[in-house]
Amino acid sequence: MKVWISRLGCSRALALRMDNALKINEIFFSIQGESSWSGYPTVFVRTSGCHLRCTYCDTTYAYHQGERLSIEDVVQAVRGYPAQYVCVTGGEPLLQPGIYELMRRLCDAGLNVSLETSGDKDCAKVDARVKKIIDVKTPDSGEAKAFDERNLQYADHLTEYKFVICSERDFEWSENFARQNNLFEKSNVLYSPSFKSVGERWLAEKILSTHSAARLQLQLHKYIWSPDTRGV
């Protein structure tokens, strides 16, 4: 299911320039566990590096580990899988200048491309064909000041705003944020329970009892495989 980067035969890595190469943590084929594309067989391209430190981060291994690959190498690796969906994730993908060209190339190849981003980087340069899944960091994430408000202008049918809920305080904060910015009217609003902090049933019942318009999102892959399994 998983292709480790070291098996991609990237002997040119050291010669690659910043704008035509990316530091990649892993590329793997699995079931999409999040967003409105949940359930689709998907190739994941996980970039290396993140400038944030969310309390619940489950990809700390992506902070530093990775190898430099050309954009062409990444496109070829993705096209080696029998999938119509590709998810560019991290880490924080938008930290690397070459990511925009990679997403454009994947869209040009006819693939359905999604981007998972922390919300801290303006998505202005992201190809319009890409489904943007933009995090809005809640107070208990420890990174609530990270959100770049320019990302509110991309609220439309293709964009999804994701709130990871760690507590009752986070739930109320998220409701206020989404309502004040009319996100429920314009986009999918996803509430995901922080895996070790609140239960999925608690969050489901909060959504129902408060008449929230948010969409409950469970991380499907953590129910199919062990929560700590990498490459799924």
Ligand code: SF4
């Ligand atoms: S933005 Fe994502 S990768 Fe970065 S620390 Fe937060 S959860 Fe981890």
